Each structure stands twice: as C-alpha cells, then as structure tokens.
Amino acid sequence: MTAMSENSTRPLRLPAPAKLNLFLHITGRRPDGYHELQTLFQLLDHGDELEISIQPDGQITFECQDQTLGAPDNNLVVRAARQLQQHTRTGLGAHITLYKHLPAGAGLGGGSSDAATTLIGLNHLWQTNLTLEALAELGVSLGADVPVFVMGHSAWAEGIGEKLTPVTLPEPYFVVLSPACHVNTGEIFSHQQLTRDSSPIKIAAFLAGQSRNDCEPLVRRLYPEVDSAIQWLSKFGPARLTGTGSSVFAPMASEQAARNVLQALNTAEDPALSGTKGWIAKGVNRSPVLKCL
Numbered sequence: 001m002t003a004m005s006e007n008s009t010r011p012l013r014l015p016a017p018a019k020l021n022l023f024l025h026i027t028g029r030r031p032d033g034y035h036e037l038q039t040l041f042q043l044l045d046h047g048d049e050l051e052i053s054i055q056p057d058g059q060i061t062f063e064c065q066d067q068t069l070g071a072p073d074n075n076l077v078v079r080a081a082r083q084l085q086q087h088t089r090t091g092l093g094a095h096i097t098l099y100k101h102l103p104a105g106a107g108l109g110g111g112s113s114d115a116a117t118t119l120i121g122l123n124h125l126w127q128t129n130l131t132l133e134a135l136a137e138l139g140v141s142l143g144a145d146v147p148v149f150v151m152g153h154s155a156w157a158e159g160i161g162e163k164l165t166p167v168t169l170p171e172p173y174f175v176v177l178s179p180a181c182h183v184n185t186g187e188i189f190s191h192q193q194l195t196r197d198s199s200p201i202k203i204a205a206f207l208a209g210q211s212r213n214d215c216e217p218l219v220r221r222l223y224p225e226v227d228s229a230i231q232w233l234s235k236f237g238p239a240r241l242t243g244t245g246s247s248v249f250a251p252m253a254s255e256q257a258a259r260n261v262l263q264a265l266n267t268a269e270d271p272a273l274s275g276t277k278g279w280i281a282k283g284v285n286r287s288p289v290l291k292c293l
C-alpha cells in the first residue's frame with residue numbers, strides 16, 4: 001500500500017481550537033457593510049474536534065450530535081468542504097463527523113474554526129496541496145474569522161479580521177464564562193448604537209492597557225446575562241467580552257488561580273449566573289491543527 005492510500009483509508013482526527021479577542025476596536029465600515037476592525041486573536045488549547053475520511057465517490061456526508069446548529073447543508077463544515085471541492089475540482093468526497101464542544105454564537109469562533117480545520121484536513125487528505133494563504137483566501141468568504149484559524153497562529157488582525165500579523169503572546173491561563181444566550185454577530189454589527197469610529201492603535205497601546213472591546217457596552221445592555229458574567233468575573237481579574245459575545249474572559253496568574261475562580265463560580269448563589277458555564281483554557285500561539293498533519 002502506498003503512503004497516500006494508507007492516509008486515505010484511516011480517518012483523520014483534528015482539533016478546531018477556539019479563539020479570544022483580547023481587544024476589539026471597530027475603526028470604520030466598508031461600503032459592503034462589513035466593519036474594519038483591529039483585534040488581537042489569542043488561540044486557545046480548547047475547542048471542537050473533527051474526524052474526516054475520504055469518500056472516493058465524491059459525496060460529502062456530515063454528522064454531528066449537536067442538532068442546534070441548523071440544517072447540515074448550512075453547516076460551515078459542509079460549506080467549507082464543498083467550497084474546496086469545487087475550487088480544486090477534485091473528484092474525491094469526504095465523510096466528516098463534528099464533535100461540538102464550543103457553544104455557538106459565543107464569540108469563540110467555533111464555526112469559523114470548524115470551517116478552517118475542514119479546509120486544512122481535506123487539503124491534506126485530497127492531496128490538493130493549496131498553500132495556507134490560498135486556503136485562508138478561500139475561507140474568508142465563509143467567515144471573517146476563518147483566515148486566522150487557517151494560518152494557525154495568534155495574530156494582530158485588521159481589515160475585517162483577515163489581514164493578519166502573527167504575534168507571540170504570553171500564553172496565560174484564562175477563565176472563560178459562556179452565558180446560555182446566543183449572540184448573533186450580524187445583529188450586533190448592524191445595531192445603531194454600536195461604536196464604529198475608534199481610532200486605530202498600535203500594539204504598544206494594547207500592552208499599556210489602552211484598549212477595550214467596542215461591542216461590550218452594547219452587548220451588556222442587550223444581554224443582562226453577559227453583564228452579570230462580566231461583573232462577577234471582574235472580581236478576579238480584568239474581565240472582557242470576546243468578539244461580539246456572549247462569552248467573557250479574564251487572564252489568570254496561574255492554573256491554580258483559574259481553578260479557584262471556577263470553584264467560586266460553582267458555589268456562587270447569584271441567580272443571574274445560573275445558565276452560565278465556566279471553563280479554563282490556556283492561550284497557545286500555534287494552533288494544534290497543523291501539528292496533527
């Protein structure tokens with residue numbers, strides 16, 4: 001059996017890491033309605049998982065236990081597979097199983113990361129050999145967050161989130177709180193009260209603590225659960241919204257400090273936190289996906 005045929009028979013199991021936006025400034029709006037951003041993407045060691053195997057007949061089939069993600073045909077995993085298949089004109093198909101661990105609509109880039117891992121995994125299995133830059137360019141039409149997951153490194157981002165400059169960050173532990181509510185990214189960006197005129201900053205300003213998430217005031221007003229989560233987490237560290245939410249996060253001095261905060265959450269009696277899930281994640285500069293190939 002040749003190496004390639006061995007590759008093509010064994011399912012490929014790949015992670016789809018989450019991300020945090022350590023800050024998010026909205027500096028303008030393009031004619032097509034998309035917003036110009038400045039943000040710092042911090043990849044995390046926690047996320048979804050995909051299992052991908054080749055189907056020689058060209059069919060793309062998909063399964064996922066999480067029934068809340070809408071019709072399979074609209075799933076970002078299926079859309080990414082179809083996009084690569086059409087772009088490369090490969091006659092091969094795939095069967096993809098998605099193991100969902102990240103809440104959807106949580107500001108963690110779950111769907112975008114699933115799409116990025118699908119592009120990377122199929123590019124490997126189908127031997128279509130596109131460069132990461134080409135995959136990222138293909139992926140931006142699936143979501144503004146897809147390119148950072150394809151390139152696989154924490155990054156300073158501008159544009160709509162696709163103009164990336166890799167950065168090396170400290171990789172701390174974070175406590176992440178995910179309220180039960182689902183925040184629609186498009187709803188926040190189209191809201192009349194959203195701040196859209198922040199002045200561009202340099203990374204030195206971020207490091208000096210002069211940054212924020214421009215979506216945070218609006219999301220806190222629209223979603224009281226998010227407001228409660230930020231107020232509670234602020235007792236333990238500099239809490240902030242990630243992306244358009246609903247999740248909020250705070251960096252911790254150590255893993256033990258993070259565990260202590262989760263313990264405090266589990267014993268908190270605040271009803272406003274009742275549907276909020278807490279978890280610990282470690283920042284990683286390099287995505288674990290490429291290490292699996």
Ligand SMILES: C[C@@](CO)(OP(=O)(O)O)[C@H](O)COP(=O)(O)OP(=O)(O)OC[C@H]1O[C@@H](n2ccc(N)nc2=O)[C@H](O)[C@@H]1O
Nearest residue numbers: 034035107108109143144145160161185186189243244245
């Ligand atoms: C806001 C960010 C910050 O990282 O993350 P999330 O909060 O979604 O995780 C991203 O820019 C989200 O990227 P993504 O989640 O892929 O959003 P998309 O599907 O591309 O866009 C959903 C909708 O949000 C609006 N949108 C998104 C990105 C952007 N720079 N400007 C926008 O105006 C558009 O109305 C778009 O139709």
Ligand SMILES: Nc1ncnc2c1ncn2[C@@H]1O[C@H](COP(=O)(O)OP(=O)(O)O)[C@@H](O)[C@H]1O
Nearest residue numbers: 069075076104105106107108109110111112114
């Ligand atoms: N594989 C997927 N995982 C999560 N959401 C998905 C997926 N495919 C499509 N979606 C849709 O994308 C939206 C949320 O995308 P997601 O990236 O999880 O949000 P966010 O960007 O806020 O982290 C939801 O409306 C969900 O229905």
